[in-house]
Amino acid sequence: MSLRVWDERVVPRLTDLALRGDDVSELREATCAGLTGRVLEIGFGSGLNVRWYPPEVRSVTAIEPSDLGWRLSERHRAGSDLVVERAGLDGQRLDLPDDSHDNALVTFSLCTIPDPLLALREARRVVRDGGRLHALEHGIAPQESVRRWQRRMEPVQRTVFAGCHLTRDVPALVAAAGWRVEDREQDYLPGPALSRPWTYVYRLVAG
Numbered sequence: 001m002s003l004r005v006w007d008e009r010v011v012p013r014l015t016d017l018a019l020r021g022d023d024v025s026e027l028r029e030a031t032c033a034g035l036t037g038r039v040l041e042i043g044f045g046s047g048l049n050v051r052w053y054p055p056e057v058r059s060v061t062a063i064e065p066s067d068l069g070w071r072l073s074e075r076h077r078a079g080s081d082l083v084v085e086r087a088g089l090d091g092q093r094l095d096l097p098d099d100s101h102d103n104a105l106v107t108f109s110l111c112t113i114p115d116p117l118l119a120l121r122e123a124r125r126v127v128r129d130g131g132r133l134h135a136l137e138h139g140i141a142p143q144e145s146v147r148r149w150q151r152r153m154e155p156v157q158r159t160v161f162a163g164c165h166l167t168r169d170v171p172a173l174v175a176a177a178g179w180r181v182e183d184r185e186q187d188y189l190p191g192p193a194l195s196r197p198w199t200y201v202y203r204l205v206a207g
Contacts, residue, residue: 032134035057038103040101046069060084104134106134106136120133120174132207
């Protein structure tokens with residue numbers, strides 16, 4: 001199996017399975033709380049956030065590069081009254097007007113976007129003044145012992161999981177893109193110590 005076939009046909013299914021558990025679902029619910037109006041979601045994936053969108057959300061503009069991921073999301077979209085429109089493949093280059101959305105959401109996607117800073121700046125451009133960015137991402141851990149393993153494992157991780165990075169500093173990226181972090185929580189997901197290079201999670205809201 002070629003690497004391209006692996007990335008296109010296997011990784012979206014593995015990602016859907018890995019990120020649908022109860023612990024992650026609770027974090028998704030908390031991350032989506034407070035979203036309103038027209039929402040830009042960068043990295044829509046298989047639609048695992050759809051069930052957690054509050055009733056105050058009118059519509060979702062979905063940016064999703066994977067055709068398989070979009071097909072997998074159909075079951076979630078079909079079971080919701082929420083209007084979801086796929087409006088692009090690349091979060092780094094949004095064909096959307098300035099100030100056209102009320103909020104933005106990104107979950108477990110900044111790790112794979114080649115230039116996450118560019119994507120976050122695009123979200124900043126598209127979200128109106130006073131709007132918010134809600135983010136749930138894994139990234140660099142605080143302990144140096146875990147960081148060493150993240151750095152060691154990152155080349156393998158990037159190859160096996162379509163460019164996924166383990167060492168990105170999510171709050172720093174968000175701030176560098178012009179967002180001001182207003183609320184932030186971070187910790188490891190439940191699980192054995194051996195999983196820690198993959199399970200340090202940031203949940204934040206920025207305006």
